[in-house]
Structures are given as structure tokens and as C-alpha cells.
């Protein structure tokens with residue numbers, strides 16, 4: 561990991577992802593988790609205080625060691641046991657059918673092989689489990705989507721590998737999930753980054 565990804569990006573990300581109305585958006589999804597939960601790309605642990613009493617354990621995976629340390633400092637904000645794993649969603653060291661819920665917030669954009677990561681999420685979910693997601697991605701209107709496509713090659717290098725233009729719902733369905741209760745729309749913020757998809761999917 562280079563200096564920027566180790567020292568600068570994690571702090572910028574923590575600051576950016578903790579601002580404005582983002583906590584309110586997180587509350588639309590994270591409290592729906594139940595049972596044994598796997599959080600993909602847990603980052604600095606900003607979702608930890610939002611898990612409810614129906615959650616028995618949170619396992620968080622993230623490849624960035626600086627973010628792992630920042631999340632460790634926030635474990636006390638969770639009401640249940642939390643385990644942090646340094647690793648990638650594309651190849652997870654978890655048993656098949658071992659989680660009741662998988663959560664992912666603003667993470668799918670940054671995973672190099674999103675399709676492989678989603679296949680892994682489906683593998684580790686129990687039958688009857690749920691994927692809960694809140695992700696930004698490809699905008700519904702063509703003009704914004706075109707600019708997202710043009711700028712992604714540059715943006716990826718400044719923002720921890722983030723793609724602006726991923727078709728989140730199609731990717732989730734493409735991995736074999738059934739999407740239920742999908743909502744989409746522009747949230748607060750620059751339009752290139754603000755078009756979001758949130759909801760629930762079953763394996």
C-alpha cells in the first residue's frame with residue numbers, strides 16, 4: 561500500500577463519510593441487519609453504532625490496515641461483539657452459509673472485481689439470509705452517466721479505486737441475488753457521486 565492509501569485516503573474517507581446527512585442515509589439500511597452480520601469494506605467503522613439488538617455479532621472485513629486500526633478504535637460504539645479482518649471481499653476466509661446478513665455501504669464502488677465480491681457475499685450468506693446495501697453508482701440520466709464514465713479512470717486514482725459508474729442493481733442481480741425493495745435517487749452532494757441505490761437482496 562502506498563503512502564497516500566496508507567496515510568491520507570483513510571482520513572479523508574473517514575471525514576467525508578461521516579459528514580452531512582450520510583449518517584441519516586446509513587440509518588435506512590444498517591439497522592435492518594439481524595443475526596450474525598458480515599460488513600464488507602467496514603472502513604473506519606462508522607456503521608457500528610447503528611446495528612440493533614437483533615444483531616449477535618459483527619464481522620468486518622477491509623483490506624486497508626489503517627482503516628482496520630481506525631475501526632478498532634470504534635468497536636466500543638457497537639452493542640455487540642465485533643471482529644475485524646484484514647482482507648478482501650473478493651476472496652473471503654469465511655465458511656459457506658455462515659452469515660445471516662451481509663451489509664455493504666459505499667463499498668461496491670471501490671472493490672476491483674465487484675462481480676467476484678458479490679459472488680462471495682452470496683456464498684457466505686445462509687439460505688434465507690439478506691444482503692443490505694447502500695451504494696452510489698451509475699446515474700439514471702444519460703448525461704450524468706456519460707460524465708461518470710469519462711471521469712472514472714481519473715477519479716479511481718484519487719479515491720481509493722472508487723468507480724463512479726457502476727450499475728449497482730444489475731451487478732447484484734448478475735451475481736444471482738433477488739433484489740427486493742430497491743430504491744434509487746440523488747442524495748445530497750455532487751451529482752456525479754450522489755446517485756445511490758439502496759435496498760435488500762436475497763441469495
Ligand SMILES: C[S@@+](CC[C@H](N)C(=O)[O-])C[C@H]1O[C@@H](n2cnc3c(N)ncnc32)[C@H](O)[C@@H]1O
Pocket residue numbers: 573577600601602603604605606607621622623624627647648649650664665666667670671672720721
Ligand atoms: C468509501 S469507503 C466506505 C467505507 C465504509 N463502508 C463506510 O460506509 O463508511 C470504501 C471502503 O471499501 C474498502 N475496500 C476497497 N477494496 C475492498 C475490497 N476488495 N474488499 C473489501 N473492502 C474493500 C476500502 O478500504 C474502504 O474502506
